[in-house]
Amino acid sequence: MSSLGDYIDELEGLVAGLKVVVYGDFVLAPHVNVFVDFCSIALNAVKKAYDDFKAKTGRTLPHVEEMIEMAETRVGLMRKVKYGDLVLTRDHNLIFDTLKPLELAVKEIYDNL
Amino acid sequence: MGVGVGLRILRVDGRLDDAVLYCHSETVTIGGTTYRQLKKDTPADGAGETLSISTGALGYYVFGKFVFPLTGVYKILASTIYGVYRAYTNSTRPRVYPCISIYILKSDGTVRTTIATHVSQTSAYLTTSWATYTGASYSFSEYAVVDQTDYLEIDFEGYVGAALTGYYAYLRIDDSTLSTSDQTRTYDWNIAYPTYYTVNVSDSGKGADAVRNAVVKRLADSGKGVDALLKYSRFYRSFVDSGRSVEVFSKRSVFYRSFSDSGRSVDLASKYDFKRLGDSGRVYDYMCKFAIKRIAESSKVNEVVNKLGFKRLTDSGKAVDVLKKVAVKRLAESVRGVEVTWKVGLKVLAEACVARERMYKSIQRILRDVAFGDFGFGYAKGKLVTVSDVARAYDSIVKRSVFYRSLSDSGRSVDVLKKVAVKRLADSGKGADVLTKAVGKRLADSVKGADAVSKVGLKMLMDSFKGTDAMIKGAIKRVVDSSIVGDYMCKNLVKVLHDVNFADFGFAKYYGALRIVSDSVKASDTIAKAGVKNVVEYAKAVELVSKRSVFYRSVVDVGKLVDVIATPKSIVITLRDVAFSDFGILKGIRFTKVDASKVSDTIIKYMVKSATDSSIVYDYMCKILSKKLCDATFADFSISKGITYVRGDAGKASDVISKVMIKNVADSSVMLDALAKSSMFHRSVADAVEGLDYVRTTSAFCRSLRDAVFGDFSSTKVMGKQVYDSSVVSDVILKSVKKVLVEFVIARDAPYRTIILNLRDRFSADFYVGKGYGFSVRDSAVAVDVITKVKYTLFGETVRRVYFHKVWGDIIEPSDYNLRIVVSNAFIQALKNVKDKLGV
Numbered sequence: 041m042s043s044l045g046d047y048i049d050e051l052e053g054l055v056a057g058l059k060v061v062v063y064g065d066f067v068l069a070p071h072v073n074v075f076v077d078f079c080s081i082a083l084n085a086v087k088k089a090y091d092d093f094k095a096k097t098g099r100t101l102p103h104v105e106e107m108i109e110m111a112e113t114r115v116g117l118m119r120k121v122k123y124g125d126l127v128l129t130r131d132h133n134l135i136f137d138t139l140k141p142l143e144l145a146v147k148e149i150y151d152n153l
Numbered sequence: 154m155g156v157g158v159g160l161r162i163l164r165v166d167g168r169l170d171d172a173v174l175y176c177h178s179e180t181v182t183i184g185g186t187t188y189r190q191l192k193k194d195t196p197a198d199g200a201g202e203t204l205s206i207s208t209g210a211l212g213y214y215v216f217g218k219f220v221f222p223l224t225g226v227y228k229i230l231a232s233t234i235y236g237v238y239r240a241y242t243n244s245t246r247p248r249v250y251p252c253i254s255i256y257i258l259k260s261d262g263t264v265r266t267t268i269a270t271h272v273s274q275t276s277a278y279l280t281t282s283w284a285t286y287t288g289a290s291y292s293f294s295e296y297a298v299v300d301q302t303d304y305l306e307i308d309f310e311g312y313v314g315a316a317l318t319g320y321y322a323y324l325r326i327d328d329s330t331l332s333t334s335d336q337t338r339t340y341d342w343n344i345a346y347p348t349y350y351t352v353n354v355s356d357s358g359k360g361a362d363a364v365r366n367a368v369v370k371r372l373a374d375s376g377k378g379v380d381a382l383l384k385y386s387r388f389y390r391s392f393v394d395s396g397r398s399v400e401v402f403s404k405r406s407v408f409y410r411s412f413s414d415s416g417r418s419v420d421l422a423s424k425y426d427f428k429r430l431g432d433s434g435r436v437y438d439y440m441c442k443f444a445i446k447r448i449a450e451s452s453k454v455n456e457v458v459n460k461l462g463f464k465r466l467t468d469s470g471k472a473v474d475v476l477k478k479v480a481v482k483r484l485a486e487s488v489r490g491v492e493v494t495w496k497v498g499l500k501v502l503a504e505a506c507v508a509r510e511r512m513y514k515s516i517q518r519i520l521r522d523v524a525f526g527d528f529g530f531g532y533a534k535g536k537l538v539t540v541s542d543v544a545r546a547y548d549s550i551v552k553r554s555v556f557y558r559s560l561s562d563s564g565r566s567v568d569v570l571k572k573v574a575v576k577r578l579a580d581s582g583k584g585a586d587v588l589t590k591a592v593g594k595r596l597a598d599s600v601k602g603a604d605a606v607s608k609v610g611l612k613m614l615m616d617s618f619k620g621t622d623a624m625i626k627g628a629i630k631r632v633v634d635s636s637i638v639g640d641y642m643c644k645n646l647v648k649v650l651h652d653v654n655f656a657d658f659g660f661a662k663y664y665g666a667l668r669i670v671s672d673s674v675k676a677s678d679t680i681a682k683a684g685v686k687n688v689v690e691y692a693k694a695v696e697l698v699s700k701r702s703v704f705y706r707s708v709v710d711v712g713k714l715v716d717v718i719a720t721p722k723s724i725v726i727t728l729r730d731v732a733f734s735d736f737g738i739l740k741g742i743r744f745t746k747v748d749a750s751k752v753s754d755t756i757i758k759y760m761v762k763s764a765t766d767s768s769i770v771y772d773y774m775c776k777i778l779s780k781k782l783c784d785a786t787f788a789d790f791s792i793s794k795g796i797t798y799v800r801g802d803a804g805k806a807s808d809v810i811s812k813v814m815i816k817n818v819a820d821s822s823v824m825l826d827a828l829a830k831s832s833m834f835h836r837s838v839a840d841a842v843e844g845l846d847y848v849r850t851t852s853a854f855c856r857s858l859r860d861a862v863f864g865d866f867s868s869t870k871v872m873g874k875q876v877y878d879s880s881v882v883s884d885v886i887l888k889s890v891k892k893v894l895v896e897f898v899i900a901r902d903a904p905y906r907t908i909i910l911n912l913r914d915r916f917s918a919d920f921y922v923g924k925g926y927g928f929s930v931r932d933s934a935v936a937v938d939v940i941t942k943v944k945y946t947l948f949g950e951t952v953r954r955v956y957f958h959k960v961w962g963d964i965i966e967p968s969d970y971n972l973r974i975v976v977s978n979a980f981i982q983a984l985k986n987v988k989d990k991l992g993v
Contacts, residue, residue, distance in 0.1 A: 044988050051981050060971045067965070075973055085984055092991045132965045133954045139947055139976060146983045153990040 044092060047085035054078050072131050073120045079138040080118075083111050086145050093149050104148050107141035114138040172342040176219055176309065178202040178327040183220065183304065184262015189326070191221035191307060193344075197336045201328030206311045208247035209318040213271055213310050216251075216324040220258060220304040229305070230343035231295040236273035236288035238309065239325040239337045241280060248278040248315035249322040251286055253307050253339065255293075260302040268296065273339075274312060279322055285335045293342075307339060947972075948979035 042050075054074055061071075090104055118134050121127060174191040178199050181188055206214035238251035252274035257266040273288030311322045326337045946952065952972050955965055 044984070044991070044993055048981060048984050048988065051977070051984070055974065055977045055981065058974045058977075060974065061967045063967055065967065071970060075977070078977055082980060082984075089984065089987050089991065092993050096991060127965065129955045129965075132969060135973060136947060136952050136954060136976075139980060143947055143980065143983070146980070146987055150983070150987050150990060153987070 042084070042088070044085060044088045047081055047088060050081050051078060051085065054081070067127055069121050069123060069125070072127060075135045076118045076120050079111075079115050079135060079142075082139070082142055083108070083115050086111070086142050086149075089146065089149055093153065097152070099152070101148055101152060104145045107145035107148075110141040111138050111145070114141075172344050173338055173340040174219075174221055174305075174307070174342060175333075176217075176326040176337045181220060183258060183260065186218070186262050188218045188220040188304075188306070191219045191305070191339075193221065196333045197327045197329045197331065199327035199329060201330065202326050204309070204324045204326065205321045206249075206313070208242065208244075208249055208313050208316055208320045208322055210316050211313050213252070213312050216309045216311060216322075217326070219307050219309065221307070223257075223298045223303045223305055224301050226298050226301070227345045228295060228297040229293065230345050232293050232341055232343040233290045234273070234293050234339055234341050235290055236309075236339050237334075237337060238275065238286045238288065239283065239328070239331065239335055240286060240311075240323060241283045242278075242320065242322040243281060244317060244320040245281055246315065247313060247317040247320050247322070250275050250278050250312040250314060251324065252288060252310050252312055254310060256306040256308070257296070257299075258304040258306040259300070260304070264306075265299065265303055266296070268293070271310065271312065278314065279311075283325065309337065947976045948983065950975055950979070952976060 054077060058074060087108060090101070090108065094100060114134055114137050117130075118138070119131070121131065172193050174193055175196050177190045177192050177195070177197065178201075179190045181190055204216040206216055236251070236253045240249075240251055242249050252271045254270040255268035255272070256264045257268065259265045269291060272291040275286040275288050277286060279286070309324055309326075311324070313322075324337060325331070328336065950972055953969065955969065
């Protein structure tokens with residue numbers, strides 16, 4: 041099982057390849073797919089962080105578990121696209137909708153350490 | 154397993170409790186028979202009661218009948234029960250063995266079922282001191298309760314195995330001084346209650362109801378469904394913790410069905426949400442179109458006002474033009490009249506001079522002839538005769554027809570000259586009078602025209618306000634309707650959430666979905682409230698501006714200004730006074746210039762004040778509207794566009810009004826110019842008349858004539874010089890008048906040009922400001938569209954979800970994508986912070 045540091049390295053690797061876009065740029069498949077991967081890895085990273093938290097403190101955080109579960113559900117709804125696919129509103133929204141509970145989970149873990 | 158007889162209670166979580174039925178002394182009457190009570194798990198709480206039976210005969214005798222109500226009991230499960238007896242007898246010779254009989258008693262006192270008789274009997278007989286005896290075990294078979302009103306009846310009995318008359322056996326019940334193990338009772342009962350009816354859970358059930366109500370109330374009141382859901386989920390969690398596992402519960406088919414139903418409900422809620430949002434959007438859209446239509450109508454009204462104003466002004470201009478032409482024509486005619494007068498006068502004078510010269514010559518010749526003819530006679534007859542003759546001769550000369558006729562002709566000529574001069578002067582006066590009247594009439598017409606313009610303008614402005622007011626009311630109504638729709642939507646969502654709550658206890662699973670719906674509700678609610686608030690504030694602002702007395706006052710001031718410019722009471726009277734008050738031409742011209750300057754100064758002050766007031770109001774209105782527009786942009790982009798459009802139109806309208814006002818001033822100056830010229834003409838005519846009057850004055854002319862005839866023979870030369878001099882003086886005067894008039898017009902026109910130039914610059918600047926505001930407002934409006942772009946934050950960054958809408962549409966903008974990168978980096982940083990704190 042990867043460590044939290046490994047997950048962070050993976051995430052940084054993904055983000056490092058991203059470039060900002062401007063009007064007129066083509067919407068490419070990686071523009072969606074990279075974030076699908078990102079959300080999936082981010083979910084695992086938060087899970088790992090929570091496991092580490094439990095191991096260190098011996099405590100559980102029900103709300104964090106709920107947030108992780110919520111994020112997991114949403115990651116399950118994400119899809120990757122390929123050339124020719126329409127990028128739907130849900131493809132965009134699910135990225136933020138997944139990162140939001142993960143943000144809350146990370147914040148709560150951090151606050152309880 | 155406890156000691157003694159007891160019952161076991163089945164709890165909903167699956168555990169079995171031993172149940173103990175203690176004997177109490179409290180009674181209950183069933184079917185006319187009095188029974189004592191059995192109380193489950195309730196030890197003796199009384200002072201104690203001793204029941205007795207006689208030992209006089211063999212057999213079973215009852216100490217006492219006890220009942221336990223089966224209300225709410227599902228069944229009495231199979232179990233091994235025991236009876237415990239606290240008893241003694243007053244003699245050891247009779248043998249007494251306690252036991253129990255068990256029945257199911259109907260509520261009417263009859264026995265429904267006999268379960269067992271004389272069971273759990275003690276193996277030892279009673280002794281002569283109080284002691285506690287436990288009977289034999291009894292295997293109770295399962296009994297399903299038939300009627301919830303039935304009772305479990307247990308009769309505590311004593312079997313008299315050896316009889317002895319006069320002695321008794323005693324059973325002690327409900328004695329709280331005894332330990333529970335010594336109290337009379339039965340135990341190890343298994344009593345099953347339905348799962349929906351347990352004491353332990355009923356309180357929680359009430360709590361659940363309260364929580365459920367709280368959920369609905371919180372959702373309805375403040376939309377804080379999340380809090381309520383959290384509490385609900387906590388309740389559920391505690392519920393689960395105290396009972397069976399979630400897995401057992403979740404396997405129930407009803408749960409799965411609920412799960413499915415909840416999913417559908419949430420799905421329905423989402424669809425419903427979108428539909429209502431779409432409807433709201435349509436309402437907004439309609440509102441915008443409605444507002445734009447009203448605004449377009451208002452602009453049409455403004456346009457009509459402008460056109461009408463221009464037409465009136467153009468008409469006024471034509472009137473002024475006609476006035477000027479008339480004035481010039483009259484002037485030319487008057488000049489011609491004066492010229493004719495002069496020519497006629499000179500001709501008559503010349504003729505008179507010729508006649509007079511001839512007369513002189515005749516007199517001289519006659520005198521010479523007389524002198525030659527009668528001188529000798531005079532010598533002959535003496536001096537007196539000669540003088541007398543001369544006198545007669547002179548008399549003769551006087552009587553000569555030629556001389557007489559000449560003199561007469563001269564007199565008639567002078568008379569004619571006078572009459573002609575008077576007539577010409579009268580004609581000139583009539584011309585000037587006509588001119589004055591024409592000027593006054595034209596001015597009055599212009600004033601009427603300007604007044605009509607002002608009134609029409611004010612009316613149109615008021616109509617515009619009414620139109621705007623109607624628009625605002627319409628907009629408010631639409632927004633209120635929209636908010637009602639939003640409110641209805643919220644209520645429906647609340648209902649759906651409420652149904653979901655009832656359908657499914659698995660809130661943890663649905664926390665996310667409900668949260669989304671709840672957020673949508675809050676968003677919709679915010680949109681509706683924000684829309685109403687902004688529109689209402691905007692309406693208030695517009696209403697405030699339109700109703701502000703200062704605005705009306707400035708409009709009225711503009712009207713007054715037009716009146717002041719055109720009113721005869723100021724300019725005409727001044728000019729009239731100037732024209733008629735002083736015949737000292739140079740002095741009069743100076744006075745006129747000073748007065749005209751005063752008038753101009755007054756006009757300038759009015760103009761500047763009105764323009765300043767208008768600018769201030771306009772500026773104030775711009776600021777208020779701009780602020781409100783910025784607020785309004787959060788409500789609806791289309792509204793902003795509409796308002797911006799109005800704003801731009803208002804600027805244009807103001808600009809047009811300014812131009813019209815400037816044109817009025819310019820036209821008035823033209824009119825004033827015409828008036829000044831006419832007054833100068835009038836004065837020049839008057840001066841000419843005065844000169845002519847000087848020429849024709851009897852005292853001068855007659856004296857010249859008299860001198861010429863009777864005194865000085867050089868009178869011809871003198872008179873001719875005088876006439877010539879007079880004409881020269883008149884000519885100089887006229888030239889001076891013209892020169893001064895030209896200078897006056899030039900001098901007076903300059904400030905007007907300056908005023909016009911300043912006003913043009915001022916209003917051009919205002920108009921530019923208006924355009925500037927409009928542009929910035931449009932920019933702000935483009936930035937936000939709350940209806941289609943609901944926002945929230947991620948790591949402090951405002952991100953937005955996007956929605957497809959068939960009308961507005963929506964696209965994933967570059968900024969949306971770029972924010973993903975920003976948020977991702979922030980997320981990585983947050984993970985690093987956690988990692989550091991964890992020390993892993």
